[in-house]
Amino acid sequence: MIRIGTAGWSYPTGEGRWSGIFYPEERKVDALEFYAHFFDTIEVNSTFYRPVPATVTRSWARKTPPDFRFTVKLFQKFTHPKMFEETTGTEAALGAGDVARFRAPLDPLAEADKLGPLLAQFPPSFKRDEASLAYLEKLTEWLADYELVVELRHRSWTEDESVARLLAARQVSWVRIDEPRFESSVGQVPITGPVGYFRFHGRNYRDWWRGDRETRYNYLYSLDEQSHLARQIADMAGSAQQTYVAYNNHYRAKAVANGLQMRLMLGQEVPEDVPEPLLAEYPDLASLIQHEAADRS
Numbered sequence: 001m002i003r004i005g006t007a008g009w010s011y012p013t014g015e016g017r018w019s020g021i022f023y024p025e026e027r028k029v030d031a032l033e034f035y036a037h038f039f040d041t042i043e044v045n046s047t048f049y050r051p052v053p054a055t056v057t058r059s060w061a062r063k064t065p066p067d068f069r070f071t072v073k074l075f076q077k078f079t080h081p082k083m084f085e086e087t088t089g090t091e092a093a094l095g096a097g098d099v100a101r102f103r104a105p106l107d108p109l110a111e112a113d114k115l116g117p118l119l120a121q122f123p124p125s126f127k128r129d130e131a132s133l134a135y136l137e138k139l140t141e142w143l144a145d146y147e148l149v150v151e152l153r154h155r156s157w158t159e160d161e162s163v164a165r166l167l168a169a170r171q172v173s174w175v176r177i178d179e180p181r182f183e184s185s186v187g188q189v190p191i192t193g194p195v196g197y198f199r200f201h202g203r204n205y206r207d208w209w210r211g212d213r214e215t216r217y218n219y220l221y222s223l224d225e226q227s228h229l230a231r232q233i234a235d236m237a238g239s240a241q242q243t244y245v246a247y248n249n250h251y252r253a254k255a256v257a258n259g260l261q262m263r264l265m266l267g268q269e270v271p272e273d274v275p276e277p278l279l280a281e282y283p284d285l286a287s288l289i290q291h292e293a294a295d296r297s
Helices: 031-036 054-063 081-088 096-111 130-142 161-169 223-237 251-265 276-281 283-296
Strands: 002-006 041-044 069-073 115-121 148-151 176-178 195-200 242-247
Touching: 002 223, 002 251, 031 041, 031 054, 041 242, 054 096, 069 096, 069 242, 096 115, 115 195, 115 242, 130 148, 130 161, 148 195, 176 223, 195 223, 223 242, 223 251, 242 251, 251 276, 251 283, 276 283
Parallel strands: 002 041, 002 242, 041 069, 069 115, 115 148, 176 195, 195 242
Antiparallel strands: none
16 A cells, blocks of 8 residues: 655745645634545654654544554654754753653554554764664664664665665665755665655755755655656555655645645545645646546546
């Protein structure tokens, strides 16, 4: 099964906001309920910045259809200790309590059978050496009873086969990413676990390092680029038990447009009530929907 969605669903402010393009401005809607009408999975990014109470995850489970799945990004203390220390002024020393605090809010999603993989996204500065490899092994032990997927972005990780052997032995899947390519970028990622997981960040090379959290992701995949990505997804789905696709090019709901395009390109149905402002903003999506409708008639 292939599940397609976006990285996050709440972008209410700033020049990259979704209101008025995807979410209606003329009436109040619950953003998650509205989103879940069009997609069957979401990558939760808010858990990277702060712990989420179980009351919140319980409400997420209640607001979404039975077949919906949440993939959840690990708290920054696990993967970005320097960022955690700069943000909090506290040493990023991990202990059993940190693991327990992160796991507790996952229970309502697991009990509702709506918990997908956990995502460990490491920064490009996280390079392979003995210490980082040992930490990665420890992390897989802490979270051994969850589906875990890992995003390793520096090329050093694909220069040593021991990394793939470790992940395969722990049944941890290596995330495949699409983003601007640099000399330090990770190489060809092997299949290491039962879950296929793709993260599409966009290809905004110009603003990748100098842009902010919005403008860096100001990129719309063309239909030609989408067709190449679709082949990669289909190939992975042929061997994976479950395949997840998360579009992170969230600026002005570009992730929504590309996600809906990909659903259509892979033969999935899209609701007929796609918001008109989204279709006006992204005419390639409108054309693709019209083409699919004509084929069905």
